[in-house]
Amino acid sequence: MTPEFPARLRRWRRERPELFITGVFLLLAVASLALLDLQVHAVEPWQELARIGRGLLTPRWEDWPVLGRALLNTVAFALCAVTIAVVTGGVLSLFYRLAPVRVACAAVRAVHEVFWGLLLMQFLGLSALTGVLAIAIPYSAIFARVFADIYAEQSPLPQQVLARHRVGVSRWCYTVLAQGWWSLCSYVRYRFECALRASAILGFIGLPTLGFHFETALKQGSYSEAACLLWIFYLLIAGLRWWLQWRLLPVYCVVAFLVLPDSMPVSGSFLWEFLSRDIWPAALREGNLTAALRWYGTELWSEALPAALQTVALSLVALVASGLLVLLLFPLAARPCAGRLAPGGHALLVFLRATPELMLAFVFLLLFGPSALPAIIALALHNGGLIAYLAAREADRLPLRPDAAGGANLWAYEMVPRLYPRISALLLYRWEVILRESAILGILGVTTLGFYVDSAFAEFRMDRALLLLLVTAGLNIAVDALSQRINRTLRHESAQSIPVR
Structure with a gap:
């Protein structure tokens, strides 16, 4: 050198x-x-x-009712999850400047949706609630960060010209929120597209979405059936600009929550058993700290x-x-x-x-x-x-x-x-x-x-x-x-x- x-x-x-x-x-x-x-x-x-x-x-598919139900589940999981995540993430974004909120959101969004699904499945089973929460939990943290970044990029000038006696929420809505509205809508639309992919992927762990039938078809060597599922998924994504209309979103959300598959009752004892016993090593449960650290x-x-x-x-x-x-x-x-x-x-x-x-x-x-x-x-x-x-x-x-x-x-x-x-x-x-x-x-x-x-x-x-x-x-x-x-x-x-x- x-x-x-x-x-x-x-x-x-x-x-x-x-x-x-x-x-x-x-x-x-x-x-x-x-x-x-x-x-x-x-x-x-x-x-x-x-x-x-x-x-x-x-591409071919014989049992069209099964395919239609899987497609409906894929969209319903994604739509319900994004609806919950937008509300939760929107609230968290207002407090994102606080260090505990930032750290918590970073930890939550760092875990993939499939891992969340596997984790929730331990006490919720293969239910619709598992699929919705597996997407909604990390997406809430993602929305919190992105929304906070969008708010921070807006000009402070509109707030300076408003009368000072205006209520804080009103000032924020007519200045910061109004400026970033289209950026927020654009990102929500993109994240919904990601949610559709995540919903399909959750089928790989057993949830009744397109991914479940896709994995089954590939493992059986039925490539024509797998291709049919894939082409339908592409058409679903490509047609977003036509079927995802903002004025119809309230109707979509109501229908999505109604058509979700039935979920098993959530048992508080299962959740408590999971949190208090299952996730800790035996040595720690027995009080042997040295063995647990080892x-x-x-x-x-x-x-x-x-x-x-x-x-x-x-x-x-x-x-x-x-x-x-x-x-x-x-x-x-x-x-x-x-x-x-x-x-x-x-x-x-x-x-x-x-x-x-x-x-x-x-x-x-x-x-x-x-x-x-x-x-x-x-x-x-x-x-x-x-x-x-x-x-x-x-x-x-x-x-x-x-x-x-x-x-x-x-x-x-x-x-x-x-x-x-x-x-x-x-x-x-x-x-x-x-x-x-x-x-x-x-x-x-x-x-x-x-x-x-x-x-x-x-x-x-x-x-x-x-x-x-x-x-x-x-x-x-x-x-x-x-x-x-x-x-x-x-x-x-x-x-x-x-x-x-």
Whole structure:
């Protein structure tokens, strides 16, 4: 290493912070590959892929009443959960500046909806209440944070021009809420789309949604039936702009609560047994603190920490792969780059964005066997498609000179340099989401934290499951805090590099 290298590195970090951070993540992702099992275990994956392709082209379903009920359950779970979460999150957002509220919300939203479903199932059973609460609980925390961020971004000027004798609630409604109303509505709509995906995924743990029948069809090799479910789910997502009308929401909500499947009565004794006995190790219940601490230490060292390392490594590789896909895919849907072919690229990105990672991983698991490779591909395709979709919309709004270059030169010298800071920020924001999904993909056999959580639930080891969930939550909180800090640093250093005129 030459003496000038550290100075060049510091200058690069100061002048091109996005590229410096990209280089760091590339190195971490390459190092993480050594920790992951990327072996292809299937004997003839291309033959299986051909069968899946034929199934996609020949969708069919015989028992249409069952399919209609599963579709209705999927929408009802999502709609009821989002309704509850908007109200709860809206109230929490007003107190989000308080540290206990922020910490509680961060811990709650760090646990994936499927983990919440597995946890609630222990005392609520396979009921509608389990499905609704599994989505509503983390979404309430998500809404609290996002709503608070939207309120903080609004201009204080309207409040300053109002008469001071106005009531506080009235001032807030006519100033802060009025300014951020459309941003709030837009985010609620996006989160409802996410809730539909989450509702479908809950079928993988036994709830009666589309995901339950999708998993069954794939395991039985009935790819035509699985394709029928998948196409219906895509049509459901793609038609949101037409059937999700704001003026009809009250009617939708009432109908959704009425059509929910029957739930078993909630027994207070089951809940008390779960909270007071099931989630604590035997040594702690017996009052042997030394043995309990030894048990926790053994579990952390032998299982939780290695699984957490695998989860972080997988998320880093998936994050970098998502970034590479974004750079390759967004020109396909950007009009300045794709021209008349942009609608086709847009449809491809909607397809990738709408497909839940768990469904993609399940398909690739059938092709390549149980390793980290299906999880990486699934996470990269979904998140890369989502961010590429947003980048393409930004690219359509970029003002271009009349003599701007075309083709590859337009992409390399015009689009990428101008969009890269925004793409970097979105990737850092999605890192925490990718980590959550990396953990949950463990229920398909990938050795992340989710694999051990699912095994603990299957063995009715609630004490071990709670410990692993706490590790998962702590890991997500740490990554979220790190990504936010990096984003703040990038914004600060970018501002510092702009010359004052």
